[in-house]
Amino acid sequence: MRRPLIAGNWKMYKTSAEAADFVKNFLPLVAGVADRDIMIAPAFTALEAVAAALKGTSVGLGAQDVFWEAEGAFTGQVSPKMLAAAGCRYVIIGHSERRQFFAEIDDTVNRKIRAALKSGLIPVMCVGESEKQREAGQTFSILDKQVKDGLKSFVAAELGSLVIAYEPVWAIGTGKTATATQAEEAHAFIRSLINGLFGADLAGSVRILYGGSVKPENASELMAMADIDGALVGGASLNPDAFSKIVKFK
Numbered sequence: 001m002r003r004p005l006i007a008g009n010w011k012m013y014k015t016s017a018e019a020a021d022f023v024k025n026f027l028p029l030v031a032g033v034a035d036r037d038i039m040i041a042p043a044f045t046a047l048e049a050v051a052a053a054l055k056g057t058s059v060g061l062g063a064q065d066v067f068w069e070a071e072g073a074f075t076g077q078v079s080p081k082m083l084a085a086a087g088c089r090y091v092i093i094g095h096s097e098r099r100q101f102f103a104e105i106d107d108t109v110n111r112k113i114r115a116a117l118k119s120g121l122i123p124v125m126c127v128g129e130s131e132k133q134r135e136a137g138q139t140f141s142i143l144d145k146q147v148k149d150g151l152k153s154f155v156a157a158e159l160g161s162l163v164i165a166y167e168p169v170w171a172i173g174t175g176k177t178a179t180a181t182q183a184e185e186a187h188a189f190i191r192s193l194i195n196g197l198f199g200a201d202l203a204g205s206v207r208i209l210y211g212g213s214v215k216p217e218n219a220s221e222l223m224a225m226a227d228i229d230g231a232l233v234g235g236a237s238l239n240p241d242a243f244s245k246i247v248k249f250k
């Protein structure tokens with residue numbers, strides 16, 4: 001069956017010293033956890049400090065974005081090869097904040113996924129509708145477009161490691177979590193899309209995380225749903241105690 005993945009997206013929080021301090025406090029809290037994967041995605045500036053602090057543990061390091069070129073005159077960008085060399089196993093791609101504030105589109109998501117896979121990174125592709133789109137009844141058509149265009153021209157064999165995160169924009173950082181039923185409905189839809197595009201094997205194995213105001217109080221209910229395979233956690237991942245409680249959902 002699918003192994004749960006609990007991922008922390010730290011966004012633009014924590015200096016490298018603060019990040020290392022988090023890890024020191026967090027690791028003892030998740031010491032016995034062996035039946036699920038854990039990932040932490042700090043800012044680029046804290047990657048090496050967190051990589052050093054996680055050394056010898058099973059907690060995976062992730063980045064929050066990546067550029068698709070291997071190297072070159074691209075001021076401000078970071079390549080997949082640089083992330084892999086810094087110790088990253090995962091990279092978040094297409095987060096709604098990147099789409100909203102930094103002109104990320106499905107085509108750039110697609111290029112980034114291809115580049116990440118080429119460097120052996122596990123892409124965590126984020127999709128999700130805005131509040132307006134949900135109210136207009138467009139949730140499924142938006143997910144359909146984001147998944148199809150984000151994964152355009154891939155074949156199933158290339159996507160074995162892919163992780164998808166369903167993050168309804170209206171639930172991110174707002175304290176408004178999707179109900180377990182709303183989330184499950186979207187997850188089941190995304191899995192059916194993967195089935196149609198890439199076949200039953202990938203649809204059965206691809207992990208689909210839920211993100212949007214996941215807290216220790218609501219994690220277990222969400223994780224109990226058939227098509228929810230983990231969480232992408234923002235705010236609550238900044239605190240070692242809260243994040244460890246989400247990791248240890250029942």
Ligand code: PGA
Binds near residue numbers: 172
């Ligand atoms: P949140 O963020 O948990 O603070 O809502 C989730 C995310 O943006 O990944």
